[in-house]
Amino acid sequence: MRFLYQTLALAAAARAASVSLESLFGPYLSPGTEIAELNDTDFDDVVSPRWSEWRPPSWTGAIKPATEKDLQEIVRIAVANNVSFMATNGGHGTSLIYGTVNGLDINLENFNSVDIDLESNTVTVGAGAKLGDITIPLYEAGKAIPRGNSPCVGVIGATIGGGIGYETGLFGLGVDALTSVRLVTATGALVTANTTHNADLLWAIRGAGANFGIITAATFTMSPQPNNGNAVIGSFVYNSTASLGVFEYLAILDDVLPPELGVQLSVSYNRTTNETLLTVDIKHFAGWDTFVDHFESALALNPISANVTNVTLVQLYDGLDGPCQTGAYISGGTIGLGRTDPATLQEVFDDMTAFYRQYPGYIGQTLFQRYANNNTLKTPAHTAVYPWRDTKMFWLHENIYTDPALEKPTNELLVKLRKKLHATSGFPQDQPHIYVNYAFGDEGAEAWWGEENLPRLSFLKRRWDPKGVFGRGTPIPRF
Ligand SMILES: Cc1cc2nc3c(=O)[nH]c(=O)nc-3n(C[C@H](O)[C@H](O)[C@H](O)COP(=O)(O)OP(=O)(O)OC[C@H]3O[C@@H](n4cnc5c(N)ncnc54)[C@H](O)[C@@H]3O)c2cc1C
Known part of the structure; x- marks a missing residue:
């Protein structure tokens, strides 16, 4: 049975490799979504920028979804056709493992939004927002969240590993203020994880968040701005x-x-x-x-x-x-x-x-x-x-x-x-x-998540991402 599955998967991958990204994804996406093959002249405009030239992922192409629905379709089609991918925003992810990643870059830049809701005392940040994008809105609202330092880093990318910065002493870790996320899962479904829905998933996203899906929006509880x-x-x-x-x-x-x-x-x-x-x-x-x-x-x-x-x-x-x-x-x-x-x-x-x-x-x-x-x-x-x-x-x-x-x-x-x-x-x-x-x-x-957390983390990985399509830079092992 396992052999049959592997054979089918390989056949799907071979099929996908022989067709253009445009013909594989294009018919299902809105006109605003940009698609570029590696050799296209506009590839550099579509792919996410990278911070370091050291051992970068090898991209096979790039796609910049215009809407959440497009992102869902992209994940659904990519998983069905065994096209490996990585969603990126600030492009600061760097490690020996990132250098082994080979696949399609999904550039989240178009989801750059910062919405402050004073009534619920929350800020909701889109997947394309960088730390520099939240500074002025929070300042003008007289609010703060635990955040990283450099303005070019992705807000969600920094948060979902922990989220530390100069204000950690005052407000704790980014994950502690993160109360809810919307994410596209491996089936292409859009789900919410917060303390009442999929609370286990929220636990896992608070520290291993690149491993479970592509977060389109993250909501944080705000604190009063210091001084x-x-x-x-x-x-x-x-x-x-x-x-x-x-x-x-x-x-x-x-x-x-x-x-x-x-x-x-x-x-x-x-x-x-x-x-x-x-x-x-x-x-x-x-x-x-x-x-x-x-x-x-x-x-x-x-x-x-x-x-x-x-x-x-x-x-x-x-x-x-x-x-x-x-x-x-x-x-x-x-x-x-x-x-x-x-x-x-x-x-x-x-x-x-x-x-x-x-x-x-x-x-x-x-x-x-x-x-x-x-x-x-x-x-x-x-x-x-x-x-x-x-x-x-x-x-x-x-x-x-x-x-x-x-x-x-x-x-x-x-x-x-x-x-x-x-x-x-x-x-x-x-x-x-x-x-x-x-x-x-x-x-x-x-060393990343603690020995005692691994059984629960692996269980959740099997449940939400059984094929291991997410988190290629810092993968959760399968036991
Ligand atoms: C110059 C520099 C300064 C830094 N400063 C800080 C700091 O002050 N505090 C701190 O805590 N960390 C800091 N970091 C580390 C930083 O948090 C990580 O490198 C983080 O992964 C970067 O996120 P990114 O979106 O910029 O990078 P990317 O390379 O775009 O993404 C990194 C990883 O996060 C995943 N990811 C990104 N967005 C999403 C999403 N919406 N949903 C699911 N997965 C997603 C990607 O798939 C990838 O696995 C810094 C790093 C650098 C290089």
């Missing part, structure tokens, strides 16, 4: 003589980081002065009166430069577009830390220095994102598959280069630093905490 939409931001740059002192100070904050404070430390290299720099970016979602102590502490650690500004939240988020540049090879990886070990962080700083010096073409950086997690811990863990609520700091490594020859040494650097940080993370050595949205791709489902 009337104003913040104080500071950027302090330290050199190697001060870096250990900064790491030691960070360790003191391990249990007392205030929720209104988001901190990111980045290790980078200045090729003009030939020195490794540690930049501490602080976003303080409150007034100067509570910022002043942090300011004085940062100055006491002897920065080589210090910059502090009062901004609106619109200015704050618009200013986070630095990492949105495209065109380079960028591979990323991560590990969650339950404590700050200053000696290990200093070793990472020193390893990076040696690497920068050995490879002049390397412009990567290593980041430590420290968001208070008291608030996220308050949300009952059983409401979401996202497992790593005890993570205090997210290490995010970004190898950036243009010469493909750097791939091997940069991959080795990433794995070496990850192992080192894991050893002193405070978490069990057989339980690496990997934020799935930052994954390198070699960690596996247990």
Whole structure:
């Protein structure tokens, strides 16, 4: 029976491969839907943009649905004909596994909507919305949701892996504010998942959301905007003589980081002065009166430069577009830390220095994102598959280069630093905490979603996506 099924599937795939995308899909779609074969001159207009040139998916064509109904038809036809596909929006998904994906790109760009409903205190975001699209509507409404930082990243893409950012300390994880989704499932059906309908599916989408369908709209509960939409931001740059002192100070904050404070430390290299720099970016979602102590502490650690500004939240988020540049090879990886070990962080700083010096073409950086997690811990863990609520700091490594020859040494650097940080993370050595949205791709489902969650997750995968057509970048294993 299984053999018969496989033979039929192969025959369907062969049939589909021999006909054009236009003849396979076109007759069933509205005129606004764009379809492009790989060699068509308009392919680049139809396919989603990609953030990194490192191991991208191999697209066989691209399709940009105009309506939800078109999207349903596309999934139905693709599944029936064994055409593999991946739905994309911001194009930031990157990992070793993404590089093995081969199929049709379904570009969600046309579903770019942001609808605020003050009566229900919710915002509903379409599948094409980027983080930059929600900033002004939320600001003008005096509202906030837990959100990621960079404006080019997809709102739904960032949320469905967990959703972390500078405001995590105040509002928790993106998945905790996500109350309802509409999604197109593997049969092409449009279903709702919320706490009363398909609650199990909502649990799974809150952390493994790319695996169950294509979400066309996601609804979030809003919170009041912090500090009337104003913040104080500071950027302090330290050199190697001060870096250990900064790491030691960070360790003191391990249990007392205030929720209104988001901190990111980045290790980078200045090729003009030939020195490794540690930049501490602080976003303080409150007034100067509570910022002043942090300011004085940062100055006491002897920065080589210090910059502090009062901004609106619109200015704050618009200013986070630095990492949105495209065109380079960028591979990323991560590990969650339950404590700050200053000696290990200093070793990472020193390893990076040696690497920068050995490879002049390397412009990567290593980041430590420290968001208070008291608030996220308050949300009952059983409401979401996202497992790593005890993570205090997210290490995010970004190898950036243009010469493909750097791939091997940069991959080795990433794995070496990850192992080192894991050893002193405070978490069990057989339980690496990997934020799935930052994954390198070699960690596996247990590290992304937690061993205890896998049976329920696999059960839901079998129920909603038995052929495994979704989630090709971070697949749930079948048991
Ligand atoms: C520069 C940069 C900054 C980042 N900043 C943050 C941050 O501050 N906080 C944070 O939490 N993460 C952050 N991330 C990680 C980011 O959340 C993930 O890379 C996320 O998967 C990107 O979503 P996307 O839509 O941009 O990418 P895409 O490549 O378009 O999609 C990524 C994955 O999500 C799936 N997906 C996208 N939309 C849908 C949908 N509507 N329905 C179902 N599946 C969907 C895709 O199929 C794919 O598997 C950042 C990444 C980068 C590169």
